[in-house]
Amino acid sequence: MKIGGLQKLTLIDYPGKVAATVFTVGCNFFCPFCHNPDLVLLKKSEQYPFLSEEQFFWWLEKKLGLLDGVCISGGEPTIHKDLPDFIKEIKSLGFIVKLDTNGSNPEMLEYLIKNNLIDYVAMDIKAPINKYSKFYRLATNVAAIKKSVNLICQLADYEFRTTVIPDFHKKRDFTEIGEWLMGSNKYVLQQFRPEKTLDPAFADVRPYSDEELKSFCEGLKPYFKKCEVRL
Ligand code: SF4
Known part of the structure; x- marks a missing residue:
C-alpha cells in the first residue's frame, strides 16, 4: 500500500x-x-514522505488496547489492488476498520463486504446522481456510484456524506440527494474549509454559514434515520 500520511489519533473520523x-x-x-x-x-504525492507498510505496522502493533480501529482514507483507497491484503493485516492485529471512499469502485467494495473486511464505510456523495458528471472534470461512471450506494446500504454501519460547496450545492440539490438516498442510515453535511484546495481558485470560496448548513440538515431529516452536520 502506498501510504501518504498517518494521523495517529482521531476521535472524529x-x-x-x-x-x-x-x-x-x-x-x-x-x-x-x-x-x-x-x-x-501524483507528482506532488511522489515527494510525500511515504511511510512504508513495515513502518506502519511496526507502529500499529504497539497501539493494541489503545486504539479501537483504523480509518483508511485518501486519496481514494479502492484504487489500490492490495487494499484487501492491507486490511486483512490490520484486522489480524485485532483492529476494526473504517473505509472512506468516493464510491467509484463497487467491485472492490463488494469484495471487501463479502469477506467481512470492513466494519464501517463513509461514502462521499458529491452531488445529486444526475449532476455527478457536470461537477467533475473527469467523466464519472454514474452506474458505479449507484451500485456502491446499494451495496453500502446493506451494511449495519455506514454513512453518506457531502462536503458542501456553495458554488456546487444549492438547497434543491439536497432535496434530490434526500430522495435518492431515502431511508438510509445516516447522512452528514460537512462544512467546507477553504484552506488548501486542488484548484487554488476554490481556496477563495466562501463556505455556507454553519446556520445555513444546519437549516439544510433540518430539511433533510425526514429522508434519513439520522442526519447531522459536521462543522
Ligand atoms: S475529494 Fe475528490 S479528489 Fe479529493 S480525495 Fe476525495 S474523491 Fe479524490
Missing part, C-alpha cells in the same frame, strides 16, 4: 471510536475543492 487514520496516495477523481491535493496529484 470513526464515529464513536478511538482510531488512527491512514491516508493512501492517488485518486481517480479530481474534485476542485479537494483538501488533500498532495495525495491526489
Whole structure:
C-alpha cells in the first residue's frame, strides 16, 4: 500500500471510536475543492514522505488496547489492488476498520463486504446522481456510484456524506440527494474549509454559514434515520 500520511489519533473520523487514520496516495477523481491535493496529484504525492507498510505496522502493533480501529482514507483507497491484503493485516492485529471512499469502485467494495473486511464505510456523495458528471472534470461512471450506494446500504454501519460547496450545492440539490438516498442510515453535511484546495481558485470560496448548513440538515431529516452536520 502506498501510504501518504498517518494521523495517529482521531476521535472524529470513526464515529464513536478511538482510531488512527491512514491516508493512501492517488485518486481517480479530481474534485476542485479537494483538501488533500498532495495525495491526489501524483507528482506532488511522489515527494510525500511515504511511510512504508513495515513502518506502519511496526507502529500499529504497539497501539493494541489503545486504539479501537483504523480509518483508511485518501486519496481514494479502492484504487489500490492490495487494499484487501492491507486490511486483512490490520484486522489480524485485532483492529476494526473504517473505509472512506468516493464510491467509484463497487467491485472492490463488494469484495471487501463479502469477506467481512470492513466494519464501517463513509461514502462521499458529491452531488445529486444526475449532476455527478457536470461537477467533475473527469467523466464519472454514474452506474458505479449507484451500485456502491446499494451495496453500502446493506451494511449495519455506514454513512453518506457531502462536503458542501456553495458554488456546487444549492438547497434543491439536497432535496434530490434526500430522495435518492431515502431511508438510509445516516447522512452528514460537512462544512467546507477553504484552506488548501486542488484548484487554488476554490481556496477563495466562501463556505455556507454553519446556520445555513444546519437549516439544510433540518430539511433533510425526514429522508434519513439520522442526519447531522459536521462543522
Ligand atoms: S475529494 Fe476525495 S474523491 Fe475528490 S479528489 Fe479529493 S480525495 Fe479524490
